[in-house]
Amino acid sequence: MLAGIWHNLVDYLLPPVCGSCGEAVQGNQGVCADCWGQLTFLGDPCCQCCGYPFELSPGKDALCGDCQGRPKAFDCCRAALSYDAYSKDMIIGYKHADRTHLTAVFAQWMSGAGRELWSSVDVLVPVPLHPRRLLARRYNQSALLAKALARQHGKAFAPDLLLRRKNTVSQGQLSSNGRWRNVAGAFDANPARKVGLEGQNILLIDDVYTTGATLDACSKVLRKAGAGSVRALVLARVLREG
Structure with a gap:
């Protein structure tokens, strides 16, 4: 009961606002009705x-042409x-503006x-930030998402x-090729946490998928360390034209 009173008081003093336009919203909706209608949610096929x-x-x-050409x-x-004009500001604000x-x-x-x-996930692993960037930003948005999920x-x-x-x-x-070169060799498995990784089904969590270079680099490290499978889940992805 006290927790409910506290949350109501916080919402009264600091009303939750839309993550996109900044208008007041009810509870933890995240976005207002107008901005919700502009978001493009992805699915099958x-x-x-x-x-x-x-x-x-x-x-x-x-498989799409990109995955056929670059497994x-x-x-x-x-x-x-x-990841488009309607979701971009909201996601950037989440990453860099403490939202x-x-x-x-x-x-x-x-x-x-x-x-x-x-049904086939054992452990969730966020794409990490370098310690210097984490110190400057104060939080890793991918880790926040992974922890909540x-x-x-119950994973x-x-x-x-x-x-x-x-x-x-x-x-x-x-550029696209520059992204792949940039993250080559950037990641490593934590020696203190590799015990027990053998055969585990990993779900990588990140905020935005552009070329897949970051997720690919992380997946190679996890597979080399003994992971049984590596899947990925992201908040948003860039869609190519044509």
Whole structure:
């Protein structure tokens, strides 16, 4: 009862606002009705590997052109949203502007997007930040999402299973090929946490999928360390034109 009173008082003094436009919203809705209508949620049919959406279903095991040309080290990836003009500011604000109150609603969306994955997951692992970047930002948005999803589905959460050894430049500044070169060798498995990893089914959690380079680099490290399978779940993904 006291917790309920406290939350009501906080909502009265600091009303929750839409993560996109800043208008007041009810409870933990995250976005207002107008902004909700502008978001593009993703689902089937899609590439069996990376989850890129297809307009028409080409078959159950179909792969997109990118996955055919550059096979990925992860088994599959699914995304909740399209990363576009309507979701971009909301996600950037979550990453860089302390809008961590959006964790609950983002995790809810991701949970639905990954509904086919939960039965075969043992442990959730967030894509790590380099310690310098973590110190500057104060939190890892991927870890917040992974923790919320692990609690929601009763799964193990391993925030330090992966380490980021290289303080790479931001992927947003780079070309597609540059992104792959940038993260090559950037990650390593934590020696203190590798015991018990053998045969485990890992679900990698990240915020945005652009080329798949980061998830691929993390997956290679996890497979080398003995993971049984590596799947991925992201909040949003960039959709190519054409």
